[in-house]
Amino acid sequence: MRSVLLYMMLRIPRANPVLYTFRKCSTDTAKTNSSDTSRIFPEESTINRKPASLSTPHVAKKENLFLKLEQLESVPETEALRKSLSFDEVPGPKYLKYLSKFWSFFPVMGTQVTASTVQYLLSAGKVYGNHLSWGNNAQFFRKMLDHYGPVVRLHGPFGGDVVILSKPEHVAAVFESEGRYPVRSCLDCLEKYRVQYRRFRRVGPFLMYGLEWENLRKAIAGSLQTLTEYQFELIDKTTDEFITRILRIRNKQDEVPSYFGNEINKWALECMCCITLNKRLGFLDSCGLSNTSEPARMLESLNNATNAIRRCESGIHLWKFFNTPAWNSLVKHCDQLGLILNKYIYKIQDSLHQKKINNEILSSEKTSLVESLFLRDGLLPEDILTIILDMVLIGVNTVSHSIAFLLYNLARNPRAQAKLYKEVVDKHDLLLKDHSLPFSYLQACIKESLRLNPPMPILSRVLSKDTLVHNYRLPRGTYVLIDTHISSMREEYFEDAHRFKPERWFEEAANFHENNYVTMPFGFGQKSCIARVVAETQIALIMIKIIEKFRVEYHYGELTSTNRPLAAPDHSLKFTFVDRI
Numbered sequence: 001m002r003s004v005l006l007y008m009m010l011r012i013p014r015a016n017p018v019l020y021t022f023r024k025c026s027t028d029t030a031k032t033n034s035s036d037t038s039r040i041f042p043e044e045s046t047i048n049r050k051p052a053s054l055s056t057p058h059v060a061k062k063e064n065l066f067l068k069l070e071q072l073e074s075v076p077e078t079e080a081l082r083k084s085l086s087f088d089e090v091p092g093p094k095y096l097k098y099l100s101k102f103w104s105f106f107p108v109m110g111t112q113v114t115a116s117t118v119q120y121l122l123s124a125g126k127v128y129g130n131h132l133s134w135g136n137n138a139q140f141f142r143k144m145l146d147h148y149g150p151v152v153r154l155h156g157p158f159g160g161d162v163v164i165l166s167k168p169e170h171v172a173a174v175f176e177s178e179g180r181y182p183v184r185s186c187l188d189c190l191e192k193y194r195v196q197y198r199r200f201r202r203v204g205p206f207l208m209y210g211l212e213w214e215n216l217r218k219a220i221a222g223s224l225q226t227l228t229e230y231q232f233e234l235i236d237k238t239t240d241e242f243i244t245r246i247l248r249i250r251n252k253q254d255e256v257p258s259y260f261g262n263e264i265n266k267w268a269l270e271c272m273c274c275i276t277l278n279k280r281l282g283f284l285d286s287c288g289l290s291n292t293s294e295p296a297r298m299l300e301s302l303n304n305a306t307n308a309i310r311r312c313e314s315g316i317h318l319w320k321f322f323n324t325p326a327w328n329s330l331v332k333h334c335d336q337l338g339l340i341l342n343k344y345i346y347k348i349q350d351s352l353h354q355k356k357i358n359n360e361i362l363s364s365e366k367t368s369l370v371e372s373l374f375l376r377d378g379l380l381p382e383d384i385l386t387i388i389l390d391m392v393l394i395g396v397n398t399v400s401h402s403i404a405f406l407l408y409n410l411a412r413n414p415r416a417q418a419k420l421y422k423e424v425v426d427k428h429d430l431l432l433k434d435h436s437l438p439f440s441y442l443q444a445c446i447k448e449s450l451r452l453n454p455p456m457p458i459l460s461r462v463l464s465k466d467t468l469v470h471n472y473r474l475p476r477g478t479y480v481l482i483d484t485h486i487s488s489m490r491e492e493y494f495e496d497a498h499r500f501k502p503e504r505w506f507e508e509a510a511n512f513h514e515n516n517y518v519t520m521p522f523g524f525g526q527k528s529c530i531a532r533v534v535a536e537t538q539i540a541l542i543m544i545k546i547i548e549k550f551r552v553e554y555h556y557g558e559l560t561s562t563n564r565p566l567a568a569p570d571h572s573l574k575f576t577f578v579d580r581i
């Protein structure tokens, strides 16, 4: 048994043909472009590249996290911490405690596996013993918190513990103790894919930490403050195409087909290309997409890669030892997505080079995110690829799920929809004039819908120092999962919490809720969403166009979220779009 385990732990991931082609292609391209790179960015030649060795076995996440935490300053012991209850006293399901002792010899497994076990329970549903037999796994966190109290400790079956929280004051304690470089959980599979298989030197902004992450984040955030006028125009055109698409695909009863969710995804992916590449790739082509077209392949890869990441991160990480179907799918689809994006990234690099030769001055209005990243010192095309891939993997589904739920909430609340329609009609000319979005009721609708249906309901952090929560001392290194959805549904903060009431955001208490960890659809602090403004503008723009043109209805019962890490609508989105007279 031990030797089998040892073999599994040391097993070196085998390169597969798809990967080989991709790696070869990208290194070839990198070679052909290396001279260009040094001409445009002379500083880059000094970068000391150290690709991760393929022969290095995957390092246990626990060690990684502690290495990262070591960089953080330690804090003096306070009186309150000294008097607190110990970590062992935090309640939680007992059976996991026994299992954790039994499994503790698994050195390669760590906190991450505990967390992914939780994720697995959330997405697949499992029955364990009396305490944990939940009929409805979507209610997993709520049941745990109802049963054990506001702070729950899950003893990891494979070592490493997870603490679940949802009360704003506890969430405050976690975020207020956050250092300069917060650590969130990692997606191990994506890290392995990028660092070990693709040998990228950086793992992407979502997964990075420390000074390097901070610098990268500053570089991206600088270009994502707002949309440029040019990007706004591109997204505006894309949204017009989306409206035409609704007209084309709806039936005689004005209802769109069950694949409408995919149409929203196409719109969101096209917008992402506008934001990152300043380019429309034709996702909403009026003739539809042929299966072999580039946009269709890109969309398919994105859907399959997202699904593969979810499968890899759920349950036991067998892909760390051998190539599971989920891992193979992840490699195949991330490669595919990367190949397409790389093509455009290199094109932009070439055109920048050309502009430099011709001494052309770049107009800041027309500079794409990729261009602005190239213009910063020290970023290689592969760094830019990981940035764009992270943005695509996070930003497309979150935006399209938000739109789906907002349409649903408006369909179910005709009065709110009528009020929004009035605002849109009254302020239409303002939108045309200066591209600003002075729509306060619309903004309240967006906030309210994100409160009811946040696309990323669970935030995660690794504590950078011992933290006092509910008088328990949670040790540094504890992996904390925060269910922000539960707190934003509490009656004590929101009257009629289950109702869609945009008006509540005009009340005085709203500021309190926004600033006090009660509702956090975009996360919190240094590692909060980098593209909040851009995402809100995108959502506002599409809603204005839809509500101006159609009355939206939904005739299929309650739409709720699947409880995956990214919460998606659990039914098909067969909305009815009735023309406004």
Ligand code: HEM
Binding pocket: 184, 205, 206, 207, 217, 275, 390, 391, 392, 394, 395, 396, 398, 399, 402, 454, 455, 456, 459, 460, 520, 521, 522, 523, 524, 525, 526, 527, 528, 529, 530, 531, 532, 534, 535, 536
């Ligand atoms: C309604 C849409 C969106 C929602 C609700 C959302 C929500 C979130 C949340 C909850 C986080 C984690 C925050 C934390 O841990 O504190 C996050 C991080 C992030 N989001 Fe968004 N997001 C949205 C749209 C986007 C878009 C459109 C992009 C890209 C253009 C994007 C890029 C990112 C990135 C790169 C991070 C990682 C930031 C870091 O770790 O430094 N998001 N987002």
